[in-house]
Amino acid sequence: xxxxxxxxxxxxxxxxxxxxxxxxxxxxxxxxxxxxxxxxxxxxxxxxxxxxxxxxxxxxxxxxxxxxxxxxxxxxxxxxxxxxxxxxxxxxxxxxxxxxxxxxxxxxxxxxxxxxxxxx
Numbered sequence: 001x002x003x004x005x006x007x008x009x010x011x012x013x014x015x016x017x018x019x020x021x022x023x024x025x026x027x028x029x030x031x032x033x034x035x036x037x038x039x040x041x042x043x044x045x046x047x048x049x050x051x052x053x054x055x056x057x058x059x060x061x062x063x064x065x066x067x068x069x070x071x072x073x074x075x076x077x078x079x080x081x082x083x084x085x086x087x088x089x090x091x092x093x094x095x096x097x098x099x100x101x102x103x104x105x106x107x108x109x110x111x112x113x114x115x116x117x118x119x120x
Contacts, residue, residue, distance in 0.1 A: 001043075003028075003036045010046040017046065023059045025049055025066065045069045056093055061085050 003014045020026040021036075026045060028036040048069045052062045064081045065073070078086065 001038050001040070003038070006038050006042055006046065009043050010050065012046060012050060020046065020049055020059070023063070025059065025062060025069070041070050044071070048073045055086075057086065057089050061089055 001009075003017055007014045007017055017026060018036075021028060026038075026042060026049070028038050028042075031037050048065070048071075049059075049062055051073060052065060053059070062069075064085045065078065068076060068079070068082075
């Protein structure tokens with residue numbers, strides 16, 4: 001199938017598919033006219049890539065799941081490497097959340113203080 005059809009079937013864009021290909025997560029062959037052609041398994045692979053990205057992983061993180069991108073990822077336990085990667089990503093997300101909560105609290109405190117000051 002061509003890139004537009006794969007994009008439509010997977011709810012993504014041709015640009016994202018080219019990005020996945022550039023990252024080494026998806027492959028295609030070139031037709032004589034230069035168009036990309038994907039095999040039938042590409043649809044499952046793209047859905048799994050999107051599933052992992054939606055879960056908070058990066059494309060770099062998804063690389064460690066390459067061996068299982070062509071199957072039903074929702075029913076199979078990830079590899080030890082996949083679990084380590086997901087745990088590292090979760091820790092990074094939790095750190096960012098904590099930093100944002102601290103910024104929010106400082107801003108809320110500053111606004112609370114400012115509300116008690118006379119207007120200029």
